[in-house]
Amino acid sequence: MNIRELETQLHSEGFAHTYVWEDGPDCRYSDHTHPMETAHIILEGEMTLTRDGRNTTYRAGERCDVPAGTVHAARMGPKGCRYLIGER
8 A cells, every 4th residue: 555645545535634653462442532533544454443332343455434523442453553544
């Protein structure tokens, strides 16, 4: 995956701030919210996102968007997760 192309795509969608983030194996984030909409494009590994009582696992090449103010939690896979984040 070409990170520059993915950033360009996110910028064209109005995500003004983009950055790459990496979490270690089995890292967890308990329920939380963000004041802005976020897009997460998985570059390596996997992330399981929990929202509205449902778990969805995203793997390399997949994207998940989280609307502003949405309560969600995340758990990284056994090999961790590296992902591109966009914020708008």
